[in-house]
Amino acid sequence: MVLIGELAAQAAQMLLVLLVAPLLTGLVRKVKARLQRRRGPPLLQPYRDLRRLIGKEVVLAENASWLFRVVPYLVFSATWVAAALVPTFATGLLFSWTGDLIAIIALLATARFLLQLAALDIGTSFGGIGASRESLIASLAEPATIMIVFTIALIAGSTQLSHIAAFMGSEQVGLRVSLAFALVALVIVAIAENARIPVDNPATHLELTMVHEAMVLEYSGRHLAMIEAAASVKLLFHLSLIACIFFPFGLAQEGRDLLAYAAGAGLWLAKLAAGGVLLAMFETSIAKMRVFRVPGFLGAALMLGLLATLLLFISRSL
Amino acid sequence: MLTALLLCALALLAVAGLAALGRGGERRGAALATAAVYGGCLAVSTLAFALALAALLGGVTSGLTLPLGLPWLGAHFRLDALSAAFLVLVSLGAAGASFYALGYGRHAEAPLRVLPFYPLFLAGMLLVPLADDAYAFLLCWELMSLASWALVLAEHRPAENARAGFLYIVMASFGTLALLLAFGLLAGPEGRYAFAAMRVGDHAPLTSALVLALALLGAGSKAGLVPLHVWLPLAHPAAPSHVSALMSGVMTKVAVYAFIRIVFDLLGAPAWWWSVPVLTLGASSAVLGVLHALTEGDLKRLLAYSTIENIGVVFIGLGLALAFRADGHLGAAALALVAALFHAFNHTLFKSALFYGAGAVLAATHGERDIERLGGLIHRMPVSSAAVLVAAMAAAALPPLNGFASEWLAFQAILVSPDLPQWALKFLIPTVGTLLALAAALAASCFLRAYGIAWLGRPRSAAAAEAAETDRFSGAAMAGFAVLCVLFGLFPGAAVDALAPVTERLVGARMPAQLGEAWLSIVPIADSRSSYNGLLVFLFVVASAVIAAAAIHRLASRALRRAPPWDCGFPRLAPSMQYTGASLSQPLRRVFGPVVFRARETVEMPPPGSVAPARIVRERRDLAWEFLYAPVGRAVGRAAELLNHLQFLTIRRYLVFVFLSLVLLLLGLGLWS
Numbered sequence A: 001m002v003l004i005g006e007l008a009a010q011a012a013q014m015l016l017v018l019l020v021a022p023l024l025t026g027l028v029r030k031v032k033a034r035l036q037r038r039r040g041p042p043l044l045q046p047y048r049d050l051r052r053l054i055g056k057e058v059v060l061a062e063n064a065s066w067l068f069r070v071v072p073y074l075v076f077s078a079t080w081v082a083a084a085l086v087p088t089f090a091t092g093l094l095f096s097w098t099g100d101l102i103a104i105i106a107l108l109a110t111a112r113f114l115l116q117l118a119a120l121d122i123g124t125s126f127g128g129i130g131a132s133r134e135s136l137i138a139s140l141a142e143p144a145t146i147m148i149v150f151t152i153a154l155i156a157g158s159t160q161l162s163h164i165a166a167f168m169g170s171e172q173v174g175l176r177v178s179l180a181f182a183l184v185a186l187v188i189v190a191i192a193e194n195a196r197i198p199v200d201n202p203a204t205h206l207e208l209t210m211v212h213e214a215m216v217l218e219y220s221g222r223h224l225a226m227i228e229a230a231a232s233v234k235l236l237f238h239l240s241l242i243a244c245i246f247f248p249f250g251l252a253q254e255g256r257d258l259l260a261y262a263a264g265a266g267l268w269l270a271k272l273a274a275g276g277v278l279l280a281m282f283e284t285s286i287a288k289m290r291v292f293r294v295p296g297f298l299g300a301a302l303m304l305g306l307l308a309t310l311l312l313f314i315s316r317s318l
Numbered sequence B: 001m002l003t004a005l006l007l008c009a010l011a012l013l014a015v016a017g018l019a020a021l022g023r024g025g026e027r028r029g030a031a032l033a034t035a036a037v038y039g040g041c042l043a044v045s046t047l048a049f050a051l052a053l054a055a056l057l058g059g060v061t062s063g064l065t066l067p068l069g070l071p072w073l074g075a076h077f078r079l080d081a082l083s084a085a086f087l088v089l090v091s092l093g094a095a096g097a098s099f100y101a102l103g104y105g106r107h108a109e110a111p112l113r114v115l116p117f118y119p120l121f122l123a124g125m126l127l128v129p130l131a132d133d134a135y136a137f138l139l140c141w142e143l144m145s146l147a148s149w150a151l152v153l154a155e156h157r158p159a160e161n162a163r164a165g166f167l168y169i170v171m172a173s174f175g176t177l178a179l180l181l182a183f184g185l186l187a188g189p190e191g192r193y194a195f196a197a198m199r200v201g202d203h204a205p206l207t208s209a210l211v212l213a214l215a216l217l218g219a220g221s222k223a224g225l226v227p228l229h230v231w232l233p234l235a236h237p238a239a240p241s242h243v244s245a246l247m248s249g250v251m252t253k254v255a256v257y258a259f260i261r262i263v264f265d266l267l268g269a270p271a272w273w274w275s276v277p278v279l280t281l282g283a284s285s286a287v288l289g290v291l292h293a294l295t296e297g298d299l300k301r302l303l304a305y306s307t308i309e310n311i312g313v314v315f316i317g318l319g320l321a322l323a324f325r326a327d328g329h330l331g332a333a334a335l336a337l338v339a340a341l342f343h344a345f346n347h348t349l350f351k352s353a354l355f356y357g358a359g360a361v362l363a364a365t366h367g368e369r370d371i372e373r374l375g376g377l378i379h380r381m382p383v384s385s386a387a388v389l390v391a392a393m394a395a396a397a398l399p400p401l402n403g404f405a406s407e408w409l410a411f412q413a414i415l416v417s418p419d420l421p422q423w424a425l426k427f428l429i430p431t432v433g434t435l436l437a438l439a440a441a442l443a444a445s446c447f448l449r450a451y452g453i454a455w456l457g458r459p460r461s462a463a464a465a466e467a468a469e470t471d472r473f474s475g476a477a478m479a480g481f482a483v484l485c486v487l488f489g490l491f492p493g494a495a496v497d498a499l500a501p502v503t504e505r506l507v508g509a510r511m512p513a514q515l516g517e518a519w520l521s522i523v524p525i526a527d528s529r530s531s532y533n534g535l536l537v538f539l540f541v542v543a544s545a546v547i548a549a550a551a552i553h554r555l556a557s558r559a560l561r562r563a564p565p566w567d568c569g570f571p572r573l574a575p576s577m578q579y580t581g582a583s584l585s586q587p588l589r590r591v592f593g594p595v596v597f598r599a600r601e602t603v604e605m606p607p608p609g610s611v612a613p614a615r616i617v618r619e620r621r622d623l624a625w626e627f628l629y630a631p632v633g634r635a636v637g638r639a640a641e642l643l644n645h646l647q648f649l650t651i652r653r654y655l656v657f658v659f660l661s662l663v664l665l666l667l668g669l670g671l672w673s
Helices: A002-035 A045-055 A066-084 A101-121 A125-156 A161-169 A177-193 A221-246 A258-284 A291-314 B002-021 B027-058 B081-107 B117-130 B134-152 B159-187 B195-200 B205-223 B232-238 B241-266 B272-294 B299-326 B330-364 B382-395 B402-419 B423-454 B472-490 B492-498 B500-507 B534-556 B586-596 B623-648 B651-672
Strands: A058-061 B062-066 B075-079 B560-563 B600-604 B615-619
Touching: A002 A045, A002 A066, A002 A221, A002 A258, A045 A221, A045 B534, A058 A066, A058 A221, A066 A101, A066 A221, A066 B534, A101 A125, A101 A161, A101 A221, A101 B382, A101 B402, A101 B423, A101 B534, A125 A161, A125 A177, A125 A291, A125 B402, A125 B423, A125 B586, A161 A221, A177 A221, A177 A291, A221 A258, A221 B534, A291 B402, A291 B423, A291 B586, B002 B027, B002 B062, B002 B075, B002 B117, B027 B081, B027 B117, B075 B081, B075 B117, B075 B134, B075 B195, B081 B117, B081 B241, B081 B330, B081 B472, B081 B500, B117 B134, B117 B241, B134 B159, B134 B195, B134 B241, B159 B195, B159 B205, B159 B232, B159 B241, B195 B241, B205 B241, B205 B272, B205 B299, B232 B241, B232 B299, B241 B299, B241 B330, B241 B500, B272 B299, B272 B423, B272 B586, B299 B330, B299 B402, B299 B423, B299 B500, B330 B382, B330 B402, B330 B472, B330 B492, B330 B500, B382 B402, B382 B423, B382 B472, B402 B423, B402 B472, B402 B492, B472 B492, B472 B534, B492 B500
Parallel strands: A058 B560
Antiparallel strands: B062 B075, B600 B615
16 A cells, blocks of 8 residues: 555656746746747747647658657656656655666766667758757766865765755755855756756747757657757756755655645755756846857866865865 | 586587687588587576586585696686676676677678687686686786687788787786786795785785786786777777677676776775876776777777776776775775776676667678768667667667666766775875766767767768668677676666675675665665665656656647658758768867877868869877887887897807806806805
């Protein structure tokens, strides 16, 4: 009976992540539009887009291989699993120990690797340019993420997200320099990973500035829907990750009753909304940078992560 | 069991002898000899694999002294957990390569230049981990080196192969010399050449430091540690592909074995600072190796550079293990050592598969190694492309494959290290961790490029357009190793548990037993610290992908139409308009190149109105070569030039020289006493 309850909680988290993700994307778009004094599409537009894309026929390039057709589903499911392993409304769910933070980050790297391969599969120059720039971003963002993970793991004594969230929610943490560094670095990485301004522009229509959009240029129909859904889930993943590590208040921990779960879920949604609004405001206030300014931007994250880790090697209390 | 393993090596020597006797003038004789030699090697190495695995799991330790070698010493052989673990690796790699060669070997132009040396090479690699005295060890080591040198020169006509062979023999001799001196120091003035005697003798700190340096030089040059790596990317690709797989995947591990045997076993308790050079060299090898691989256009040389990266990762694990052991954190030392050994094993698996794949490409395209002239092979070589994709993802350290599992363990080992008291390590280890993460991320870019350019896209040359699937043996060997990559990624706990006797023997502790964990997770320290379950990650990903695909196909739409690529409406795409390997790595080259390679790119644009072509010139320099090897080479050349004068003197002057040296020697003798 307990097992069924836990399974249900885990399944609820998986579904919740999937259902909320397009709403978050819609929220960010709406806020951005309002900030630019446009009316913007309705909040639920991403759901409609997905439904429309799923129903359409796929126009597949003549020389697409089997890999090109498999990748969208794999990218989607890898991102989904990664997002479902982050505590959203409760810690210590049934399968929360399946992968620790390093494994979750690496799972997203798998998704990215597959998407880059698909970009190269047709043999167009835009696919190549997207894959090439994405690998530049990834090669700096991933080590920066690992350094952030190190920082957090050294403070919390664990790379398990449930334990990290529980620890961060306790009184033992206090104010730390290293945590501030890690937060800034994680925000930079999250912006880069989600192809947001100033690194990339999700709404771009100018081919030469595209990174993520250039990679998925050849996709259409249900394949594109999978990739769009994956992008939404990825944004949600990063916001949940920041929320669960740095703002873990309200996560249901020991009590395990429905009320705690509901409260946790409500708070989580509020945190996501706050994160989405902040992201939209940040994006509106800054201009996109040239591709070769990105290494400096991400290098800052890497250095902050390394510095935070070094501080913790010197003293556990910093 | 030891006797049986020695008999295996003897059988390989016999196969080599028979192969040397054969005269394959006509084609049929050569085909028969190929099948016989590789079949024999396959049978023997499979047997050796079974024996070594049984010895490792059963905890067999046995010794044997044969009346061979030095008359007062004899030849000592010994089988313990460490040698059994490496024998498992060697014989598995050897069996795979032999099986692959049953098909691939038929493409050899001059099979008799390969066949006699191949079993010799295998025998050398099987014997090194068994040797239990310095003389036997060096003899087997040289057998391995020389046989592989002969295999590097199997195609000796191209000038670059000849150069690779020359550089290899010079570096191999240098490495053996360093090991010889290391054993000399270990043996001490009493001449304790048996390993058992070295183990119990105690060594002065200075001697230990020298032995460590010599072991790093000797084993490191064979393993390909930066800056001793320069021969490796030339020599490994020059050999036939199955031998390249053995040299990259297996022989470098024998060098790792030599390092572990000397430093962890024979040298006694370590000092904490030993880890500093090991970690530094390991981290720089990891990053430099992968950066070289990232900018390399030759398919096989790229794989060889990636070997340098992986050896770097292994040495990072070994350095961490040394540091932990010196400070008494034995559990953490066991974790780091397991990470190193497991990564060495994983590297054997995926690098073998990748080299088999490169060989299949070579055979299918009549020797095309330049990735800029390949492309679209996924359509024409379905089995190979799938197997190579799995191996490339494993090499890129992506979950749920095996390469990730071992790097994950290495990261866990780094996370335990703040407890170390030394300040140097407190600064060094986080930096090493960053470099390890950077190397892993760059490896993903590197294999994206290798796979995306060579196997995906559209064919960039006629040879690539006409490629056909490889033969059944090669395909099966590749697929088998790819499956192993998946299996060890899903069940890493089995490998961790199998390595427990090795860590107990070397650092006196073991990681917690993994196979009893719920759902076959791996838990290196404690549940609350970290855990990873490749099996569940894999099942979740596959299940949700299948569910998503099935739901969409069933409920929404399954319509599909083939059309020309969209490419933002650009019509008539020529294959030459695709991204090339060089352009794919251009951003990363631009970020890292100026620092690491002193790379420069000059673009010459013709003036407006001119019809002259624009040119782009890329320049990449290997700084290790320029600042380390070239000066030494020049100095040797100059010295030889000077000494050359001595060959053309009159008899009187020679007599004067003889007389003078006699006087000097006597003087020295007189002063000595």
